[in-house]
Amino acid sequence: MATTIKLRVDGVHKRFGSFVALKETSLELRQGEFLTLLGPSGSGKTTLLMMVAGLMEPDGGNLWIDGQLATYAPPYERDIGMVFQSYALFPHLTIAENIAFPLRMRRHPSAQIDKQVRDVLELVQLPHVAQRYPRELSGGQQQRIALARCIVYQPSIILMDEPLGALDKKLRDQLQLEIKRLHKQLGTTILYVTHDQEETLTMSDRVCLMNHGHIEQIGTPNDLYFRPRTVFAADFLGESNILSGQAVSQGEALVTISSAELGGSLHAVGAHSGPLNWMVRPERMRLASAPEPGLNSIQGVLTEVIFTGGVTRSLITTAGGATLMVAGLTFEQGLTSQPGQAVWVVWHPSDTVLLPATPTQEAA
Ligand SMILES: Nc1ncnc2c1ncn2[C@@H]1O[C@H](COP(=O)(O)OP(=O)(O)OP(=O)(O)O)[C@@H](O)[C@H]1O
Numbered sequence: 032m033a034t035t036i037k038l039r040v041d042g043v044h045k046r047f048g049s050f051v052a053l054k055e056t057s058l059e060l061r062q063g064e065f066l067t068l069l070g071p072s073g074s075g076k077t078t079l080l081m082m083v084a085g086l087m088e089p090d091g092g093n094l095w096i097d098g099q100l101a102t103y104a105p106p107y108e109r110d111i112g113m114v115f116q117s118y119a120l121f122p123h124l125t126i127a128e129n130i131a132f133p134l135r136m137r138r139h140p141s142a143q144i145d146k147q148v149r150d151v152l153e154l155v156q157l158p159h160v161a162q163r164y165p166r167e168l169s170g171g172q173q174q175r176i177a178l179a180r181c182i183v184y185q186p187s188i189i190l191m192d193e194p195l196g197a198l199d200k201k202l203r204d205q206l207q208l209e210i211k212r213l214h215k216q217l218g219t220t221i222l223y224v225t226h227d228q229e230e231t232l233t234m235s236d237r238v239c240l241m242n243h244g245h246i247e248q249i250g251t252p253n254d255l256y257f258r259p260r261t262v263f264a265a266d267f268l269g270e271s272n273i274l275s276g277q278a279v280s281q282g283e284a285l286v287t288i289s290s291a292e293l294g295g296s297l298h299a300v301g302a303h304s305g306p307l308n309w310m311v312r313p314e315r316m317r318l319a320s321a322p323e324p325g326l327n328s329i330q331g332v333l334t335e336v337i338f339t340g341g342v343t344r345s346l347i348t349t350a351g352g353a354t355l356m357v358a359g360l361t362f363e364q365g366l367t368s369q370p371g372q373a374v375w376v377v378w379h380p381s382d383t384v385l386l387p388a389t390p391t392q393e394a395a
Pocket residue numbers: 047050051052070071072073074075076077078079226
């Protein structure tokens with residue numbers, strides 16, 4: 032079955048005065064997909080969302096919603112729902128009236144509206160608050176009502192701009208799961224914005240990583256985590272050991288990299304030449320008492336052991352002066368290793384991710 036494209040963004044760009052907030056950007060959102068825009072503050076996430084919503088006009092490029100050209104269509108002609116960080120419920124309307132509002136605007140019959148409101152309140156698990164006013168609800172409950180008001184008229188696409196940003200951690204975790212559940216249950220297509228990486232990994236089918244107004248990388252959470260394509264992507268998502276190096280020889284499957292920072296050389300799967308960066312996730316490395324055949328093995332001194340509950344992180348200083356972080360389940364390590372001790376850090380060549388050189392390395 033062909034996948035239906037709900038939203039197509041094609042070369043859309045935006046500047047404010049001389050400042051480029053969004054470079055030419057293209058992406059597609061599939062039917063039923065949960066796509067997250069992730070990126071640092073000011074990277075252009077909200078700007079892109081505002082243009083999709085029709086609240087801001089692009090300087091160029093085009094938008095298609097359900098196959099219809101919508102670049103300059105007014106917001107009310109787009110079948111799009113929005114939930115923002117501030118829940119913005121109408122304070123003078125009850126919860127039921129708030130939820131009914133978009134249905135009344137669309138002239139649904141009254142009897143049908145009452146049922147829809149009851150159903151959606153069940154869905155967000157707040158059937159008992161229908162007659163209350165927004166001020167009589169907690170922040171998390173208000174956010175759930177904002178969500179209910181958005182999903183009640185079943186828009187084709189829902190845009191959410193940091194909808195959980197104002198909530199405390201526990202509530203955020205709970206609502207993350209709830210949004211995920213609603214997404215599954217209703218099959219809605221969602222374009223979600225956050226700068227919380229954990230939230231991204233929990234929620235998304237695909238992630239669009241933004242950096243300085245452009246798409247740095249787009250892919251599944253797994254892709255971004257295990258196969259980042261740039262130093263920025265490797266650094267932004269999760270913990271990582273990122274070091275520089277130089278590809279010195281090329282074998283059939285393995286490339287040998289010499290790394291001054293590491294004070295040794297290592298192997299990676301793939302082909303490369305010249306300066307580069309390489310990355311290994313801390314949990315893909317492990318401590319050993321001797322080098323191990325077939326694995327990258329680097330000697331160093333254990334400088335710190337950090338217990339964080341289930342996971343223990345060890346910091347190792349290498350001969351080249353670099354610090355490596357190795358992470359493992361607490362019961363598997365940390366019992367025999369003491370700071371000051373000489374250790375080996377070992378990892379499989381296939382866990383070495385090759386990254387392009389940065390401009391300063393290229394210039395050197
Ligand atoms: N109306 C505006 N006028 C001028 N500059 C703007 C305007 N709106 C956004 N910008 C600038 O465009 C850039 C991108 O802003 P945007 O709001 O899209 O970032 P963001 O990725 O959503 O960041 P955050 O995570 O902080 O919400 C920022 O540098 C911002 O200052």
